[in-house]
Amino acid sequence: MEVKDNFFKCFREFQRFKISDLMTNTDINKDYCQLQIEKLLQEKILMLDEDETYYFKFVGTINWIDRLIVIFPKYRELQNLNLAIEDKKYLKQLFDIFEMYNSKSKRTDTFFIETSNETEEYFSLFSLYKKLVEDYVQNNLYENENIVHELLGAGEIDWMRTVQDIQPNFSKNMQPRYLNYYTYNVEEEQQNYIKLIQKELLFKASEFFKQFEELELDIIELDFYFEEEVIGDLDYKINKIDLELREVFSESKIRLLNLMKQILKNLKHNKVNDLNLYGTKNFEKVWENICQNVFGH
Template identity: 30%
Template sequence: MNKGHLTYFNELESYSISSLDTLLGKGSTQELLDLEVIKKNNNTYQFRYVGVITIKDTIIGVLPKYTGYYNWDDPQKFNHFKLIIQSLIIYSKSAYRKHNDEDYLSDADSVYNEAASAYWLLEDFLSNGLWNEYPTEKVLNGGNEIDWDHTINNINPIIQNGNPYYVNYYTNEINWVSENVITQIHEWALYYCNNKYASILGFPITYFYPLEKGKIGSDEYIISKIDEILHEVFDDRKIQLLKRIKLLIQKKSEENSNYISLFGTKKFDTVWEEACKEAFYDQYEEHKIHIESPIWKSTNEKVLKTSAKHIPDILHNHDNAFLVLDAKYYNVQIKDESIDGHPNLGDITKQFIYAHYFNRLCKEKPIINCFLFPNIDNEFTSLKHIGYVDLPLEIFEGERIFNIYISPKELLEMYVGSKNKRFLEQLLTITLPLSTKKEKLK
């Protein structure tokens, strides 16, 4: 698939109902509404989703909300969208991923996922190559080794002195055909997936002969051949390969219906959070012991219930500071000495409280408390300090939360493995000179 085949939209940006209905068809927009991938807002639609949407041969790329303020050309959009998809692939394999109805990142999810199947098929091809196994068939009195199970189940023996004797028998004979049908089907599937998805999935463009599926046979014929081989193979990888190709063909056969494929998420904030955890070497599991649980008591001090603990996004105990970081997927914009899109009072209060859990642990070094926001301003490369949040209460006196912009490009390139981590050192370089040591607790 080349770049020109992608139609781009931005998460949370408003688009006219008529333009989207025209592009996608009313049936498809209704299905996306039912899935809450788009939502109606007055007389417009908004995408509440980041990732790929495939409707027949139309491929839509929905970019994260932080891109909406910038007038990118198509090559810039394509390069960042490719990075988003690679990040979603990494996230889909992550232990942090919360498997719920907000994600469409594997073909085990409720909505068919053509891009996920394409990723599996192309990755499998790079590891294992093209299907090259010749089919076998049962031959009566053939020249190969006898298949005793099939012989005993299908041939009546001659009984002499209580012992069975098989005059006839079955053998497994390899069918040495020059053009294996399964190989052709596999090559067609690879050509289709490579042509449509390889570039945005980050695969090297590989040449596959442009084989037409119709020249192999009808869909019914091809599926019957796949089913035949499925009854003969027991290798898990081969079974998965055949089942994915079969599903791809079945879905392609349904293209006259409102066939929709999704590869993405309605909760891109979880991807942002995980990338930030990776960048700043999250140590929450090591330090959660210091976080106390709320305790409910009766009037006579009997413990009735212990509630769930707070869960900060990122904790890191560095030699020079203790970091308490909140990965905020917010579109914070500072204009003309005003600020929009910032976290609410509840988020701010929680972040101050998180820092207080670690006061006794950090008597001799400062606690660095930060909000981490995505921003693609060209004025900085990785991190940028944009101000503070103060909460003028005596308990929080002298404390502040640093507001930090992070370049999504740099962060996600680190997350997918193409850049080294260096965010922690940069954050400390920015914040340590602006921090003061805590007074020793008495």
């Protein structure tokens, strides 16, 4: 992805600024821009002061309109609004902290609780997309196996169905002999609905990670293109995955199906996922948690 001039915009948490500092491109849709601002204000990620200045109560990144907004912790000194080499190194450390915090298996993640009124952390989509890409690199696309039965076919003989469905002839010593028999072949179903969901999510993941290419975050590169429209809303897709989970026994497939289900739930319940948020409104809590984990105190 070719990075445009002034693609990165840097702020510190609680740093005051005018909204014009975000809207430097005169070609952007002002109505859409205002809608995104209202979303951030509603989620209390962006705050409005009494003197009509704004500030972020958030640490992380926001893919906003035509740029990537980077918000550092309040104690991080910034030389300018652009992203210097030292800032990239610091940001990589922040992402490592987020990943460490998010990967703690015993941490209760309120992101998927539908009754939760407020999302404090926005790590899940990044991590889930990363796992989806890693699974694709290792296992390729999801395939279903169809067993095709034929009478006197060229495949393996299906003795169980043959014995159940076909009347045998008996020899003089009463040994059953089958003049007809069923055979079966295992065929890969090349186009199935679950695979379409996977392709759609891989395309979303590919587009999601393009915004981070210049940050050198050691993310697996994926250029996955998929333009086909997958029929059904998010609830329908989740239901189809639930049905598939009842039919499969492969551990790798079960892991992938549950992963895609988590991503779909994430997309369903995240009110601002089109902004591609990655970070937290409670960085001090994340920092304390990681320090406690590292130092054991």
